[in-house]
Amino acid sequence: xxxxxxxxxxxxxxxxxxxxxxxxxxxxxxVVIKARGKTISKAVDIAQIVKNKFxxxxxxxxxxxxxxxxxxxxxxxxxxxxxxxxxKK
Amino acid sequence: xxxxxxxxxxxxxxxxxxxxxxxxxxxxxxVVIKARGKTISKAVDIAQIVKNKFxxxxxxxxxxxxxxxxxxxxxxxxxxxxxxxxxKK
Numbered sequence: 001x002x003x004x005x006x007x008x009x010x011x012x013x014x015x016x017x018x019x020x021x022x023x024x025x026x027x028x029x030x031v032v033i034k035a036r037g038k039t040i041s042k043a044v045d046i047a048q049i050v051k052n053k054f055x056x057x058x059x060x061x062x063x064x065x066x067x068x069x070x071x072x073x074x075x076x077x078x079x080x081x082x083x084x085x086x087x088k089k
Numbered sequence: 090x091x092x093x094x095x096x097x098x099x100x101x102x103x104x105x106x107x108x109x110x111x112x113x114x115x116x117x118x119x120v121v122i123k124a125r126g127k128t129i130s131k132a133v134d135i136a137q138i139v140k141n142k143f144x145x146x147x148x149x150x151x152x153x154x155x156x157x158x159x160x161x162x163x164x165x166x167x168x169x170x171x172x173x174x175x176x177k178k
Binding site for chain 1: 126127128129130133134136137141149151152153154155156168170171172174
């Protein structure tokens with residue numbers, strides 16, 4: 001199974017929705033939507049729009065949440081929450 | 090099993106962390122952290138802080154995401170994403 005990943009950033013919501021739909025139709029596996037920090041809410045929106053509006057047969061897999069340690073710009077470390085949302089055809 | 094719920098809103102992050110820890114120690118069941126829309130990222134932060142800093146024996150259960158239809162102020166309906174994060178002792 002191919003494991004495509006889409007990391008959610010600052011692009012418009014719909015460009016990620018399109019990326020998920022494209023990858024779902026091209027692969028026969030699953031797409032994992034990943035996000036960190038404040039983009040976590042956006043990742044959930046993306047998964048829900050894909051499922052409710054475009055790929056009604058798609059299924060949301062086991063959602064994982066976690067913590068990543070990043071280097072802060074000012075030095076030192078900061079903890080950032082993460083989410084992974086698998087979407088399966 | 091008692092099913093305590095904490096709905097994440099505009100209060101400071103740590104007041105929800107404290108609420109989760111208090112309810113975890115008072116009940117012997119689980120606490121479910123719920124959030125909608127932009128507070129979803131905050132709900133994940135709360136769960137991770139509880140687990141990493143205060144209740145290291147706690148376990149995150151099956152995270153659920155969904156969509157709720159709300160009445161918009163301007164009339165009509167809007168869809169809002171939701172998350173539910175169960176935290177178990």
